[in-house]
Amino acid sequence: MKRSLSGIKPTGKLTLGNYIGALKNFKNYQDEYENFIFVADLHALTLPIDSKELYQNTKDIVALYLACGLDPKKTTIFLQSDVSEHSELNAIVQNYLYMGELSRMTQFKDISSKMNQSSIGLGIFAYPVLMAADILLYDADVVPVGEDQKQHVELCRDLVHRFNARYNEEVFKMPQPVMAKVGTRIMSLSDPTKKMSKSDPKGDIFLLEDLKSIEKKIMRATTDLGSDIYYNKEEKPGISNLLTIYASLKNISIEEAEEHFKDCHRYGDFKKEVASVVVEEISKIQEKYNEIINSNLIDEVLKDGAIRAKKVAKNVLTRVQKTVGLYGKE
Numbered sequence: 001m002k003r004s005l006s007g008i009k010p011t012g013k014l015t016l017g018n019y020i021g022a023l024k025n026f027k028n029y030q031d032e033y034e035n036f037i038f039v040a041d042l043h044a045l046t047l048p049i050d051s052k053e054l055y056q057n058t059k060d061i062v063a064l065y066l067a068c069g070l071d072p073k074k075t076t077i078f079l080q081s082d083v084s085e086h087s088e089l090n091a092i093v094q095n096y097l098y099m100g101e102l103s104r105m106t107q108f109k110d111i112s113s114k115m116n117q118s119s120i121g122l123g124i125f126a127y128p129v130l131m132a133a134d135i136l137l138y139d140a141d142v143v144p145v146g147e148d149q150k151q152h153v154e155l156c157r158d159l160v161h162r163f164n165a166r167y168n169e170e171v172f173k174m175p176q177p178v179m180a181k182v183g184t185r186i187m188s189l190s191d192p193t194k195k196m197s198k199s200d201p202k203g204d205i206f207l208l209e210d211l212k213s214i215e216k217k218i219m220r221a222t223t224d225l226g227s228d229i230y231y232n233k234e235e236k237p238g239i240s241n242l243l244t245i246y247a248s249l250k251n252i253s254i255e256e257a258e259e260h261f262k263d264c265h266r267y268g269d270f271k272k273e274v275a276s277v278v279v280e281e282i283s284k285i286q287e288k289y290n291e292i293i294n295s296n297l298i299d300e301v302l303k304d305g306a307i308r309a310k311k312v313a314k315n316v317l318t319r320v321q322k323t324v325g326l327y328g329k330e
């Protein structure tokens with residue numbers, strides 16, 4: 001059976017962007033693939049974060065995984081920090097990636113450009129190395145991600161080529177990034193030329209946000225000149241973003257969404273309909289989240305998930321350790 005692996009970093013509250021670009025699709029793999037979904041908690045330490053916040057974000061993500069339809073019988077749900085093999089493989093694969101290629105990563109360039117150059121942490125620079133270790137440790141065939149993470153998966157593919165060529169055998173499986181049909185990059189509601197990210201409260205919709213506030217944000221979303229509803233990212237970035245959100249949540253194509261709104265010539269009416277679809281979807285998630293968040297289910301799922309993940313990870317790590325010549329790894 002083929003394997004799928006992905007994760008989310010608990011650096012903030014999950015957004016509608018995380019949901020549409022990633023989370024919503026994770027469950028699509030649990031019937032046909034062996035599905036591994038984790039919380040990338042070690043990644044969250046690459047930028048300063050309050051310890052209580054990290055703890056709560058981690059718990060929320062697990063509850064949201066379950067609330068969004070991941071079935072712990074079909075999907076192995078676990079914490080990165082519960083499987084120490086991630087760090088052990090990281091220590092090996094870091095020697096097969098170059099500083100030049102890491103410094104060319106768009107996400108690193110974006111983050112580091114806003115920082116004092118002398119205090120950029122090693123962790124944020126080496127972030128894609130750990131991400132490559134996460135993927136390779138499970139022999140993942142596919143990695144469902146949003147557009148912003150595609151470059152990191154491509155780097156992991158370069159690493160696979162390099163490593164396998166060096167040892168002249170297929171030590172690592174070649175992973176393939178896979179993306180949602182609609183909504184690989186959801187934009188900020190306040191500035192639709194920027195990506196919706198966990199740190200933009202005005203332009204974000206959070207999965208655990210009050211429903212009235214979500215509705216308000218959509219009604220106030222920045223839109224464009226004119227009154228027709230069609231998809232064109234250059235001419236109409238705001239309308240295109242809302243159409244994308246609508247199409248994704250209705251599980252239809254952008255063309256079908258355009259067709260649906262072809263006779264609507266008032267942005268207000270359009271936004272109202274988008275808001276009602278978003279609120280309906282998020283309210284269902286919140287209802288399930290509320291049932292789960294204070295139950296024992298989270299700890300039970302993580303305990304079982306760590307055991308299952310570790311079994312696979314240990315095997316792969318041993319294979320790699322033997323390949324590179326670490327003594328005694330029989």
Ligand code: TYM
Pocket residue numbers: 005006007008009010017018019020021022023040043130131134135143144145146147148149183184185186187195196197
């Ligand atoms: P993270 O936590 O930033 O985001 C989690 C997932 O959400 C997607 N995403 C979006 N998709 C569409 N529109 C948006 N506005 C948007 N914002 C975020 C991301 O592309 C991602 O798929 N490095 C990863 C976590 C990670 C990982 C891994 C993922 C660590 N190891 C191994 C896959 C495999 C990250 O920080 O994602």
